Amino acid sequence: MTLPKSPAVPKNIVCLWFDTDAEEAARFYTATFPDSAMGEVFHAPADYPSGKAGDVLTVTFTVAGIPCLGLNGGPMFRHSEAFSFQIATDDQAETDRLWNAIVDNGGQASACGWCRDKWGLSWQITPRTLTDALAKGGEEAQRAFAAMMEMGKIDVATIDAARRG
Template identity: 50%
Template sequence: MSKISPCLWFDGEAEQAAAFYVSLLPDSGIDTVQKNTVDSPAGKAGSVLVVEFTLAGQRFMALNGGTRFEYTHAVSFKIDCTDQAEVDRLWDKLISGGGQPERCGWLRDRFGLYWQIVPTALPKYLGGDDRAGAQRAMQAMLQMTKLDIAALERAYEGG
């Protein structure tokens, strides 16, 4: 088990967000839910203060810290996807309920977190031995929102 786990700050949505995230990937689950014992800026006594959860084997903490702070692109979570079906499934789930798609496989979910939904084949196309093909694949990716593996492959191959 890692000694380091990200702490995600929410304003009353920690339990809802954690439950949503663990529904997305195998090897995920809610580990503990800690309630406020007294009224505080984080919420009333009895409300959820901290949710510890595991997402694809990585431990996280969700904190209802009170005032909402906005997340930025400076910290995002990358999910490596084995195929287009996984890219599509995760993309659709993460933008559901108010998420926003962005360029190059990035999105912002309804809780404000930034994600990169990335096919594991991407390095093959962007860093392959064929430099001209890699350049074409990069240009194709820069035009995409959700990444399309077949289109990246076609661009790399020159089609």
């Protein structure tokens, strides 16, 4: 017998492991990033190693158009910079809004447009002017790259000035 496929879970989905707060993280991401939405919250049908029956086990959500599943799996696995979301921004206001939302909500600033949220997930808040400069190659890319290497949050005006030389 073949069971029907759940309409709530896409065929391919990014699974993000959390200790116990996948739902809180999903609600933050969907409130912060455009093209995002909450999906379903699933509760554990029985006790499991890191929790008990009735606890939130998984939550489906979309963040910036990418389908995700948040799994409350316990403390044994942590996020690392080996996985990050790269969010393209159109201007300084959008860059500031997203960067500040992450950092000001218990996150941590890093270098070159990277930051980490309070759950340990890494984000690259990357203005399109920077990726456009890098795609051009040559001296323009070198200047923009050198300017970026001096930054935490990307400063669009500084990248634009570096692009012009």
